[in-house]
Amino acid sequence: MERVPVLKIGDILLVSIQVDMSDQTAVQLQEDLAERIVATGCHGVIIDITALDIVDSFVGRMLSTIASISRVLDAETVVVGMRPAVAITLVELGLSLNGIRTALNVERGMELIAAAQADDYDYSAEDEPDDETTATR
Amino acid sequence: MTAGIDLGHPQAQAIQSDEDVVRVRQLVRTVAVAARLSLVDQTKLVTAASELARNTLVYGGGGVAEVTTVDNGRRRGIRIVFADDGPGIVDLDLALTDGYTTGGGLGLGLSGARRLVDEFDIVTGSGQGTRITVIKWSR
């Protein structure tokens, strides 16, 4: 069985799917990613599907599952590089890609993850307001 | 279903494993490119084939896909037959409903595949296996 490599770049795990995955390969990737998120403590996952010429219900479900798993493990998943023909087909197939964030390319995906982390930071700052903020209220 | 004239012999791919489902996708893609289907139509046909090939494997217990280029006098198309000798589908209307599954799926394969092709024909019944024929015509 082929295995899709998971690369660590800074605080992000990057998966670039370059092969037509068998269902088993897709399930393996799901497990590999979960392990790597925990092992590395990364807060972002980017899945680049530029090379995929189709996404069927199985791969679509795998993407949704990875997004859910990573959220539980405190990481944000962004799927990048979906081809227009793939997007059109997915909609007609009836797949909604629940809870999946998408971006045009890897660079935009990284921006999205950085923005999500900045948001998190703001929220945690609001949880414990410092004296100044309290004083102005 | 409009029959059309076969252009050349059908190309068969056995469906007995995960890897065979990948091979069905590759075969359909090659034939669709050769028949000059548009990129979107290629994508729709390969996606539909992937769904039906997986069903043949998972529910039909394995079978075969046969891919043929056809011509109806005005347009060229691809016909794919998926056949298995499995348990068959008892309630077809139910199986064709979005979201209906007896496995762990999303229940989109059959109904979604039907939307992605131009013609869809299914012969099945309890204990009779399942034979699904789809056609996608070039625009």
Ligand SMILES: Nc1ncnc2c1ncn2[C@@H]1O[C@H](COP(=O)(O)OP(=O)(O)OP(=O)(O)O)[C@@H](O)[C@H]1O
């Ligand atoms: N070749 C077949 N033989 C027997 N039953 C089948 C066959 N194909 C489909 N079915 C039945 O029809 C149901 C619906 O199929 P469909 O492909 O729409 O959904 P699914 O395979 O369960 O989920 P998904 O394809 O979304 O992952 C299946 O759950 C199964 O019960």
Ligand SMILES: [Mg+2]
């Ligand atoms: Mg299915």
